[in-house]
Amino acid sequence: MTDARPTLLTVVIESDGPVDRESETYRRIVAARLRYEKYFAVEVLERPLTTAEVADLCARLDTTYVVFVRESHHVPSAYVPTLVEHLRKRNVYLAEPRIFTGPIPRDVTTVKTDDTAVYGRDADIYGVVFHTRRLVDLLDAAGDVDRTALYIAYRLYWSIAKIAPLSVGYSVASDTKAVSGVCPGPGLSRLVPLIPSASRELRLYLLRYLVLFLRGTRVYKETDVGLDHLRDLIREYDLIRLVEVAAAREPLEAAAIRWLDDPSADRHLYKQLTGRDAYLEFRLGELDDEHVPLYRLRLGEDSVSIGKSYRPVTERAGYEDPGTYDFYSRPIGPGSTILFFDRPGQADDNAEHLYAYFTAKHPEYRNVYFALGRKSRDWERLERRGFNLVPIFTPEFYELFLLSDLVVSSQIYNLQYRGKTLANSRFVYLQHGVQLNDMTDWVVAKHFDVFVATGEIEADYLRSVAPFETLNSGLPRLESLARVPSEARHLLFMPTWRFNLHQVSTESFKQSSYYRAVDAILTDRRLLDFLERTGRHLHVKLHPNVEKRASAFHFSDRVVRTGLSYREAISTAEMVFTDYSSAVIDASFIGTPIAYYQWDAEGFFADQPYESRLDYRSEGLGPVFYGHEELVDHVVTERFTVPDDETERRKARFFEGVDPARINETIVERMLSL
Template identity: 60%
Template sequence: MPDSLPLLTVVLEEPGPLDRESATFRRLLAARLRYESQLRIVHFEETLTTKAIAALCDSLESKYVVFMRATQQLSPSYLATMLDYLEPRNIYLAEPVVYAGAIPKNVSATKIEDAYCYARDTDIYGVVFNTGRLALALEAIGDVDRSALYLSYRLYWSIGAVKPLSIGFSVATDTKAAIGLSVESDVERLVPLIATASKELRIYLVRYLALFLRGLRAEKATQVSLNHLRDVVRSFRLVELVRFVEPLQPFEAAWIRWLGGPGPEARPFKQLTGGDSYLLFSEGEQESGDDLLLYRLTCGGDVLTIRKSYRPHDNRPGFGRAGTYDFYSRPIGPQSTMLFFDRPMQADDNAEHLYEYFTRKHPEYTQAYFALNPKSPDWPRLMDKGFKLLPIFTTDFYEKFLISDLVVSSQIYNVRYRGKSFANSRFVYLQHGIQLNDMTDWVLSKYYDVFVATGELEADYMSALAPNETLNSGLPRYEVLAREKSSPTHLLFMPTWRFNLHQVSAESFSKSEYCRAINELITDPLLLNHLRETGRVLEVKLHPNVEKRAGHFKFSEHVIQSELGYREAITSAEMVFTDYSSAVLDAAFIETPIAYYHWDAADFFREQPYEARVDYSYDGLGPVFHKHSDLVSHIVQEDYLRSNQLFAKRRETFFRGVDPANINASIVERMLSL
């Protein structure tokens, strides 16, 4: 062992067995061998907390410390560059350029500007702290959550600006943006209220607060008081920066404005045709009256009630003000520009089917466009069908969006251009799937004039959140599916994705329970033998977020990755099964047998941005299996071919209110009335 103390300790957080084949671990190990006297690696086998970090600081002998997770990623030169930088200096903080996704080849080309600051993860990972300075700071700020430790450290030592080194680090996840964050149960303050003039820090703080508020909507309770939240907003003048929050987290933006007060409890949220929707924030257990009760949250010793109401246009602040344009002022008519789109690289979803119906039934609307990436394999197909195609997310697209009177899509994107957004213009959301899970927090964060529901169960759920916007018509593709159902040619497996695996390394993905369970099923000898003997093929339709991982699955002659479009795959299926995807309801709608395979029922919702709303065992439209052997038996014995009155009755109840022959007509009637 060398006599000198190490310069840097890498604390690798990995509860449970360490993935020694991961790119991050192998890169750390190589650096450890090269810089033996300067570098130490500590495997921390629990989740890091502020208290754990304080204890580590007391035990570490190195001058500097950096915290990492095995699933995160670092550029090849990360450690070499960092050590070279640290050796001749005595600094408080050193950091790389931080990403949520893949590290680009040219890290130095990244623009460190406001947009980068707002998108940057502000947790402790990847940043090098001076161990002694961190220990001293923790004596004062040791009551904050680990996720706020980086921000609190910079506030404590008045580190207003940091110039990142020309190396990259990726936290390899974007889940916080969708689900927010939850702090430890005993945390009573987010950050110390130490004044700063740094815009960089204040942008970090407004993002952190927005993520905290988003997480609070899910958690429903915190020890952090409303007064502290107000102090954070006012001390750091965060209302001035709420524009960074609004595009992706409009609910939290309204909340921050209310915390910044003074002002009315009602905050405008979405402009609508017949009036506007408002969010109402008030202390105490207020009665809802005619308003919709959305949340009742506990904040320390305080109760915060959040409601929703609909009010006339002229109640809106600034209504009719000179210099502003009302995008609702022009009624929809044959002269209107309309935009339809599904995914940028993939059509064959609800927008395509509604567009085809609409342009056939209403040829007088000559300025209806379908937006798509020209590189999409669907582009030539739609061109042959006579679609008026528009390259999506181009200058021409945004110019058309600016003059459009209506946007219709199966996806919700943050489309903004020259003051126009879905907050102040007409948008019909067709959905891609059905709200089987509790998506309340997500649903309430989005702008739409019409939310297309499918059946009484979903419509009742949505009406409690958006009664004026909900339309129980059914999805446009269902009308096509009912019309085009063909003779069965294959079995179809449609697994959904796992939110927590979206950005993990290839090594971690290959070792995940998700990958193992799917491979165990599709390589089952009994299943493969049955497929061979009966001449059947099992097509596996991977979720678009998983297609890039297709090489990890063990396909074979009779179990193949499906290249069919959704419509063709489902209409020609003999039986369709999934884990949790609502896509199988397309099959159930046309009376094709379905089934569920819940191999991870105990853990699935733990790291997802939603919770179960439907009990599949009692409300599912097909049987639920937890062991792959039981599912295989169901297939091999062809149980799915036998009629089942229970599932037939559930299907009828689920889709109640939907007329298969008039789905598109119902949506068109509603959208033309906006």
């Protein structure tokens, strides 16, 4: 006699390949069988989940409910038990946890549920329990929508206006859709069925989905979804009344929605600047020569062009309206409040270095602040240096933001407080590092008055979309970076990270090509013998996302996991090598030899949200190696110590226009002129 299959719930675990049965998510789901095995079954789908896959699965499932979980997502131990206990006591169309894009809070019931929080929720199919037969009914009626829209379509179809979330969390791990958007498959001509709903929650989900679709259209440049459907969607759900919720996070898409709602208003104020303002312009067909071309997109049968134009501030609607405060009305001077910051948890980046320079050279400016998290390890260090610190993202911080005449940062955050944003006030963006990848889609969607570049190659790329805002000065930290001779000689290895390894188990991580390639370098016998013979060490600076895996690597007396800061490690190294990290640009700038070891060059960028702008073979600032033995030969023969004329020519071109002695001075001159 065999046990009957569970009839309550099927948990479908999706993976892009063989499922990692040692991953935390998989183990937590199957662990619930100890108590609830008679209530739920587990199905594994080792390929991407599509609408067609959902239809096929539901057609053969015999459980009342189904839930789809992606292997790379996070679930707490209570996830499946909470679902089962909820479902076994009632009959529902839908049940859902509280969805997060980052860590799951200890108490999920205290999380905000305002418009911004609802809008930011991932509204994909994952983590949500569907009634299997009712999902089949939807697919029979509206199976022409993309999987990413099935959750919204299901709620529209069954008129589910509001859901009380369960007291358990589910995390999609990261908001990668914000980078690449969503792209319905070819042949799909609509996003969702146009079934009326007055639910504010659903309308906010629809707004977010429309924004993600428009973001994906910028990335992929074409879609079979036409303008008429998009306009019908906006008008059916009155999304124009909600568009301000999206404007701070996705201003370009918000402008596109306003244009779709009213095509006669084809020019939209995008960023206030000093003396002139930047506008986005939308056209069917071609743009004229006065515009900076940004995009040419195909939507259904129509061709849409998006460009940028710069116009005098006097053309701005309401420019002389006394009821509208102009944050540019007061010139920057010694009485101005100026706010600097790097990351909330970490300083020692470009804002810290520019702050130190500015306060030393311009002591007449007394209202200059540096914002940082109080728990940061850098707080006490900067306090000892006399920095005027303010806890970041606190009420005090926002009051200073409101009073400030200028914000200067190596990071871009969606600051908004009492009507002030980065769209209507002065902001100097210092960057964290040189952009080696093509991040045009990201750059055009951000607000800044000045965008700091390093060298004419990067500056030319940025000027193509921000001709007046780009400043080729170099990064502030480079001015004070210098090679520091050290008796304890060492080389430095700085491998970056792989997005597809975030949530895998330790065993799966150790089976990855990333781990095998990195660890093979750390344990190479020829390399170890060379280090021993020459009295050197190999310092390994792990990416922050790899730190939790550090124990998996085989370090030794000669190969050490360094605790030095990036700055200290780079400045004292004889040679620095990486796979793709832009951090090695700092080393090259101060004359330290660099090299690239790209064992997975063929597939690396397929898993990244951006494509490389740099041809490492012809433009890289050091040799490129694809094989382990090649790299080791380069090191143990000490070829890195031999000057190379071609590398010097590339460096001269790469850093063209940057005066190492005037980096900070150049930026300060520009920012005080805003």
